[in-house]
Amino acid sequence: MSSATLLRPAAALYGMAMSLRNRLYDRGIFKSWRSPIPVVSVGNITTGGTGKTPLVDWIVKFYEASGIATAIVSRGYGRRTKGVRLVSDGRRILVGSRDAGDETAMLAARNPGAIVIVAENRVEGVQFLMRQFANRLPGVIVLDDAFQHRKIVRDLDIVVVNASAPKELDAMLPAGRLREPLRGLHRSDLVIFSKITDEAKAAPLLAQLKQFGQPVLRSRIKPGRLVKVDGSESRGEASLKALAFAGIGAPAGFLHSLEEAGIIVKATKFFRDHEPYTEAAIRSIIAESARKGLVPITTEKDWFRIADDPELAGLLANAGCRYLTIEPYFIDSAAELERMLLGVLKRGA
Structure with missing residues (x-):
């Protein structure tokens, strides 16, 4: 049952x-x-x-x-x-x-x-x-x-x-x-x-x-900008190979937005909606991205959850992490x- x-x-x-x-x-x-x-x-x-x-x-x-x-x-x-x-x-x-x-x-x-x-x-x-x-x-x-x-x-x-x-x-x-x-x-x-x-x-x-x-x-939902979390300018991001990670209610929508933005998703790691990120989880995402030659990309909402922890934010900034903005169409x-x-x-x- x-x-x-x-x-x-x-x-x-x-x-x-x-x-x-x-x-x-x-x-x-x-x-x-x-x-x-x-x-x-x-x-x-x-x-x-x-x-x-x-x-x-x-x-x-x-x-x-x-x-x-x-x-x-x-x-x-x-x-x-x-x-x-x-x-x-x-x-x-x-x-x-x-x-x-x-x-x-x-x-x-x-x-x-x-x-x-x-x-x-x-x-x-x-x-x-x-x-x-x-x-x-x-x-x-x-x-x-x-x-x-x-x-x-x-x-x-x-x-x-x-x-x-x-x-x-x-x-x-x-x-x-x-x-x-x-x-x-x-x-x-x-x-x-x-x-x-x-x-x-x-x-x-x-x-x-x-x-x-x-x-x-x-x-x-229309994809907006792909933003580097370290604040540097983002250029030539089309066809980027990514590890997509998020803790949101409908991750399939995030993947669809990445696809529409021309991002090639090679790996994913998803968490519960609003789940707090741990250092172990972030280090695992970074390690897998480096091992597979991928760029970690998340949602804007997830980035704001992470950015409140300077240590985690710093780890992802050093790893070249981006987040994707979205807007309604x-x-x-x-x-x-x-x-x-x-x-x-x-x-x-």
Whole structure:
């Protein structure tokens, strides 16, 4: 009997608990707090690996390019701290990935003008923001990974669904990867159908998502720059032979991005999502790369997790390690998404 079969009773109980919780919020028995500042939430209905973080980055950059000061409030998954922590005040970064979480640290570095806060309780995070930055409040708050965090009202609810892993939608946690029953998508305002690599294979799941009545925007992940971790300029990187390593939710997507970037992957080493890197693991990656004549390449998110440890970062810099940046590419026009993003600002006007 498979482990998934053994876990089905627990998954059924979890699904019932999440359904009951949602009904209590829907009926107003559980209360949600409304922020004085407009709120955009980006989240998942499954665990990890959907392409949510690149979308958050894109949204923050869209607002900043539109002249709207933006704040990010995230749970800070994988951090060693608890409670509310200020990651960036929009002028300087105050803590690294150990205290902020790797995804949040990366978002802070990629958006130096944004205020970035981590808080398990997003209400407490936003209230901290209101007190701490009363003299320069942002025009909008982007909640990272908050679809199930119903303690706070959102003006726009975006859910990202991974097109490359349809089986993730087959079962609830812990038997599968669903965080709540699929019908929860009714609460969303927009579904981003991400990581499409084969439109024909993705078509059945796309049809399933459209049954919920929300607009669905198709997207894929586009490789960006290959960056040397020692800070030196990266040139002539096409056809590089690599050992790809990562601790992410969907490593197949990383491999696809490397292939699209023209990188030839000769070996791989994968770890659990958000797993902390040990010196033994890094030395093993470096040794195997040297033995096979390969260049170690990782994800940007993994690099931010490693960079907080100067010793590990130094080892990889000396080994010529690179990381690959990624960004969302919208197959459909992004005009509807942009209209929705600008529409939430009318409440704060």
